Amino acid sequence: MSRRQVVVKCIAAVILILLLAVSVAGTRAVAGRQYPADRLTEVPVLNYHMVEDLNISLALSPEQFEEQIRYLAENDYHTITPDQLLDYLENGTSLPDKAVMITFDDGYLDNYTKAYPILKKYGFTATIFVVTSMVGTDPRFLTWDEIREMQQNGFVFGSHTVNHVAVTTISSQQVLTELVESSKVIEAELGAKPKYFAYPTGAYNRQTAQLVKTAGYKAAFTIRYGRAGVESDHFAIERIPIFRSAKTFRSFYYRLTAAPLLERLGIIRN
Template sequence: MNIKKGQINIIISLVIIFFLIVLSKFGTQSVVASFNKSNPINLQEVPILNYHKVDILNHALSVSPREFEEQMEYLYQNGYHTITPDQLMAYLKSGKSLPDKPILITFDDGYLDNYTNAYPIMKKYGFTGTIFIVTNFISKDERFMTWEQIKEMQQNGMIFGSHTANHKSLTSLTKEQALDELNQSRDEIARQLGKPPKYFAYPTGTYSGEIEDMVRKTGYKAAFTIEYGQVGADSDIFLLPRIPIFKGQKTFRSFFIRLNGAPVLEELGIIKN
């Protein structure tokens, strides 16, 4: 999608105003110090987009198919290349090269519209993504995908991870219940797709140090939060931040600012990866 010059000027003006407010609130000393922060591995930071539904519902977590295509078209026209979690991990752990302007696109829950609406649009632009599924909803609730649809998507490059068995906040459960949610989901995905999932996303975004440790010991290689930010050399691979994308009155403008604003906010030390 092409942004008109007037729209760019408005966005730049809003961002400048925002940063002036931030500078007045936090002071210049901490901001300048953040610019001098050294990165021993010298890795560029990678954005991870976080979607839920792609449909016409009037809900904050629902981005319409038209809006979703606008966003995918923007990424395509601006030279972004989608990557897998495996590529991201190889990059973070050993500095293995990534394509220019890498981006990881993720979805939480496994809604049916991820297959009917988002998937065809992503194929149109040659993009792949990662979907974290709630296994006890799959093939059981008509609002969610079926295992047959998931297998088709997997054969075409989509990656599937765990979002637990029942989408319960793990911090609200006993240790035994939380482990059961992790193990049930992992085992069902392995049974259906032929291999256990490597990656996990915290349901409702809630976690603790104990939960993080359980996710690691259950066999997952990394885990994703809903905290805003980009992934870099200093990121905890079991607390990876993402850029949540919401519906709003100006959905594309919000998408544009959240995607392009994250690097600047991190440089200013306002958000940390």
């Protein structure tokens, strides 16, 4: 080995050590704020869209979806509701071991026909954010009867606006209309105002987060990559988007188990 090669290898080793140090230091930043150990749990909030045999990244096949749900069941994960998550984030109320939240955006019909039977089979529940103008009007989406049936079985429904608009692209007044009108429809159909919101396309900023709060929601979810923890902004809670890819399960596994480290190292981005 030439001297030059030795120098290059040394530099590479130092960079690797620095990267690892940054990741470990990042882990301790939360602990550095003196939270008790039971407040350091971070919850993966998985984000799905469709469970259908469509060759697009937003659609997992029913087999791919079941493989992931079976993995969660066999590895003793417990699904929690957004109420449980918020109670933990706000009050420190304890969570079941290996808590995970399963969410779906948009409210596709396959959430009822394909995902729901699989989730029931493993004793899991999920939270679904619906686009209210699509419910019961577009055959690709859920109906209120299907939603009510799932709700009776522990599923939670939140708002994903009336028209699936990215709230950063419209006026504050339009944002409020989307937030309030979708809430009213859900309240009329399900008997209670939705407490949770998911930003269409994930787009949000400080102003839109404030509007979500003003409209009466308790918390909102982004598609910003990460886990929900004690330092999460309750109106911009991180999630872990799950996509179909050439290696769907492997990608799911790494995203579920190694999210904070891989994200800090810049290996996983949205």
